[in-house]
Amino acid sequence: MDFVLVLILAVVGWFAGAAVWVVAHAQAAKRPPFRGPACDACGAPLGRLAWLPLFGFGTARRCAACGVTQSPLRPLFELAVAAFFALLAARQGWDLDLLAAVLFALPLLVILLVDWWTKLIYTNMIGAGLLLGFGFALIDGYRALINSLLSATGAVVVFGLLFVLAAVIYRNVRVVPFGLGDVYLAAMIGAMVRYPLVVSALFLGIFLAGIILMLLLATKRVDRRSAVPYGPFLCAGGLFALLAI
Numbered sequence: 001m002d003f004v005l006v007l008i009l010a011v012v013g014w015f016a017g018a019a020v021w022v023v024a025h026a027q028a029a030k031r032p033p034f035r036g037p038a039c040d041a042c043g044a045p046l047g048r049l050a051w052l053p054l055f056g057f058g059t060a061r062r063c064a065a066c067g068v069t070q071s072p073l074r075p076l077f078e079l080a081v082a083a084f085f086a087l088l089a090a091r092q093g094w095d096l097d098l099l100a101a102v103l104f105a106l107p108l109l110v111i112l113l114v115d116w117w118t119k120l121i122y123t124n125m126i127g128a129g130l131l132l133g134f135g136f137a138l139i140d141g142y143r144a145l146i147n148s149l150l151s152a153t154g155a156v157v158v159f160g161l162l163f164v165l166a167a168v169i170y171r172n173v174r175v176v177p178f179g180l181g182d183v184y185l186a187a188m189i190g191a192m193v194r195y196p197l198v199v200s201a202l203f204l205g206i207f208l209a210g211i212i213l214m215l216l217l218a219t220k221r222v223d224r225r226s227a228v229p230y231g232p233f234l235c236a237g238g239l240f241a242l243l244a245i
């Protein structure tokens, strides 16, 4: 294990975590994703420095317009991304797969946050993730590209069937806990991690969703009719799989 590399990736992850939060925050508020940091409460711009971690190193913790302190979850998220990037570096060493994993993590993390907050998955992030997946597969050669394309297609077929099944069981597309966005997301994860890893990634996502949903139901944090987004768990499964590419 290369400790310098791990340290570098931790720092990169810390900054990436901040940027991912800003982009996801903008997208969740239906603003253009690169419009920049904005206040949680009033939506006023927080200034360019707020792209940096720890609320722009202390300069943007409070909104200048309304005085509200920004979500304490953001610095925690930044640390989690730093730890995840460090783990990627510890597992992989300095190569193209590490670069791929780092870049794949970005749309996965944005989608995780946005879907968690709004229960929506935006196709621009899916498109970016698909292009990254196919792009890195192309660098690995045409067999990898075919694998990537087939993995994405296979994920669409399997998750498409699940979507239809859920729609039949629930009889109303609008309350199905599982949406078309999840189908696209499965395709994106397939394009990124390819076969056979895509199988473990998606199973892990479904498994995590099941466990957490049971915990939430058992502790009465949600009831059977409330929609819990599936996407964040699929993203988590995808992120775990990145540790193995």
Ligand SMILES: [Zn+2]
Binding pocket: 039, 040, 041, 042, 043, 044, 063, 064, 065, 066, 067, 068
């Ligand atoms: Zn404000």
